[in-house]
Amino acid sequence: MNPGPGSVAEPSGITELIDGLVRQNLLRDPTRRLLPGDVVTIEAIDADVAVSIRPSPGGIEVVDGRDPGACVVVSAASTTLLELAGAPLRFGLPDAFTHDGRALIADLLTRRIRVRGFFRHLGTVRRLTMLLSAR
């Protein structure tokens, strides 16, 4: 799957960042993808900005703001969101066998990272983390 146009007229920083990360990750590994219905919103709560990611006919679309139809909403501080993208993964989730992975699991358990739809849409969560993973 190739990344789609995925841009708006004046994207916010988080949109530019996530759009660039998705594009560069897909160049490295074109097998990463979202499935139809995998609509996700990511919120940087300290910066009061949000971005939404969804599959599109041409690939993957990254747009400014919250998507009211998102089945998964990830909310965390800006630095924590980047740490999540940079964490080592195992089966699409933070790797509990690494220090960084355990730190993120602790953030999930203490709700420093909130993932609405985590259990109901676990497949979407795994595809999202793999799509955004910098590893």
Added chain:
Amino acid sequence: MPTFPTDAWFQAFIVSINGSEEYRSAAADWEGDIAFLVQAEPDAHVPDDVWGYLDLWHGRCRGGGVVERATGERAAYLLSAPYTRWKAIVLGELDPIKAMMQGKLKVRGDLPTIVRYVRAANELVRLTGEVDTVFPDEG
């Protein structure tokens, strides 16, 4: 005290980087040079764009300073913002990662690598606050 963003300031910054155990640990595998574009704000006594440059390698800074635009543009990574935003970052008033998310600090380069080294990037920017600094608009 060096004035931001002069070559003397960047030399003091390099001393600060090379004295940081935290940065050395966080960036132990980092390979890549970084340019800092401080965009002109004539009203704040920064009449021209200033390009800072750091040659970063495995947790150390091998050199750098104020460079020509062509040198800065060749760097693997570029961080750019207007002078007053950099000043807020140096003073610790603006979190650099939050500024990136809000589009106040622009980043160019291999984003997956930047994301993997977010702790090192944070420490690098935190170290700017360790430099005793004079600002040209506070003269």
